[in-house]
Amino acid sequence: MLRTVITGTGSYLPEKVLTNDDLARMVDTSDEWIRTRTGIRRRHIAADGETTSDLAVRAARSALEAAGRAAADIDMVLVATTSPDYSFPATAVIVQERLGMRPGSVAFDLQAVCSGFVYGLATADAFIRSGQAGKVLLIGAEVISRLLDWTDRNTCVLFGDGAGAVVLEAQEGRGANADRGILHTRLHADGRYRDLLTMTGGPATTGTIGKVVMNGREVFRHAVIDLAEVLEEVLREAGVSPEEVDLMVPHQANIRILEATAKKLGLPMDKVFVTIADHGNTSAASIPLALDQAVREGRAAPGDLLLLEAMGGGFTWGASLVRL
Numbered sequence: 240m241l242r243t244v245i246t247g248t249g250s251y252l253p254e255k256v257l258t259n260d261d262l263a264r265m266v267d268t269s270d271e272w273i274r275t276r277t278g279i280r281r282r283h284i285a286a287d288g289e290t291t292s293d294l295a296v297r298a299a300r301s302a303l304e305a306a307g308r309a310a311a312d313i314d315m316v317l318v319a320t321t322s323p324d325y326s327f328p329a330t331a332v333i334v335q336e337r338l339g340m341r342p343g344s345v346a347f348d349l350q351a352v353c354s355g356f357v358y359g360l361a362t363a364d365a366f367i368r369s370g371q372a373g374k375v376l377l378i379g380a381e382v383i384s385r386l387l388d389w390t391d392r393n394t395c396v397l398f399g400d401g402a403g404a405v406v407l408e409a410q411e412g413r414g415a416n417a418d419r420g421i422l423h424t425r426l427h428a429d430g431r432y433r434d435l436l437t438m439t440g441g442p443a444t445t446g447t448i449g450k451v452v453m454n455g456r457e458v459f460r461h462a463v464i465d466l467a468e469v470l471e472e473v474l475r476e477a478g479v480s481p482e483e484v485d486l487m488v489p490h491q492a493n494i495r496i497l498e499a500t501a502k503k504l505g506l507p508m509d510k511v512f513v514t515i516a517d518h519g520n521t522s523a524a525s526i527p528l529a530l531d532q533a534v535r536e537g538r539a540a541p542g543d544l545l546l547l548e549a550m551g552g553g554f555t556w557g558a559s560l561v562r563l
């Protein structure tokens with residue numbers, strides 16, 4: 240059977256770093272509060288004029304290089320983002336043109352907020368396994384700093400900018416869990432909770448982009464419950480026990496969410512790859528950013544069984560079991 244295999248990873252972080260102490264000079268907060276409540280120490284912020292497609296292109300080039308592929312080899316580019324350059328055209332078509340991909344290749348954006356990368360994996364997997372694409376470039380990229388209210392300490396301390404990318408390729412597998420590639424994915428959404436983490440505007444409502452608003456405590460509560468459930472669901476359906484997982488590469492929202500989720504699953508924290516201290520929450524970019532770091536540091540190697548998970552606004556959530 241056809242499998243969707245990750246053949247290269249890449250990432251890019253903007254140069255500018257914003258520390259907790261920098262934030263304490265902007266709003267009523269402290270390094271101590273941010274570190275103990277979230278695990279975040281610093282985050283990267285895009286320069287003036289630097290856009291989501293700029294970050295996406297740099298991450299994509301590094302993933303293509305790692306995969307040993309040229310942009311012309313790619314059949315489809317997907318950009319998971321909540322902070323697109325424009326309402327339209329899709330950031331993906333800008334990336335397609337700037338990378339020099341084949342005119343006529345498929346390009347579209349995917350909006351599932353912080354779960355965008357996991358939703359993107361499931362989408363790419365469906366295209367590849369149905370024979371509609373042989374090689375897919377999946378990018379998570381965000382300049383979420385432009386969506387923040389920099390006077391709101393409840394939200395502005397949590398997020399950062401960045402991009403991560405993977406090259407996904409069709410390879411023949413045996414249909415067993417020993418295969419390389421995406422083994423099993425589960426996605427969920429529940430729009431009843433959309434007001435708990437939302438924007439104050441949009442193109443068809445206020446005609447502005449608005450700012451992020453969030454009920455942090457409720458988001459936290461749902462995240463821990465929903466993530467534990469979807470991880471258990473994916474492992475059970477794939478017939479894999481938590482002990483068999485080599486590394487969990489989660490969406491990086493809050494270290495306490497990661498710890499609570501790992502504990503519910505019975506996974507020790509040394510099997511959870513954590514980048515939140517240096518990246519903050521980069522929304523759809525956080526999993527591919529962390530994955531690329533894990534690969535380059537040798538924490539994730541070909542053959543390893545990885546568990547990816549995310550939860551975000553909507554609510555949307557999901558998890559994917561992948562053999563690297």
Ligand code: ACO
Pocket residue numbers: 267268269272273276277353392393394396397436453454455456457458459462490491492493520550551552
């Ligand atoms: N600095 C200092 N004080 C702050 C700050 C800040 N940056 N932000 C909020 N506070 C205050 C609040 O105003 C509140 O004050 P009050 O009691 O006088 O009203 C107090 O701190 C305590 O607030 P809590 O809500 O109890 O703090 P909590 O322990 O829940 O931590 C946090 C807040 C970090 C936002 C947490 O709820 C959280 O991480 N939630 C998940 C949110 C999230 O990750 N969102 C990202 C998108 S969704 C996703 O990716 C999963």
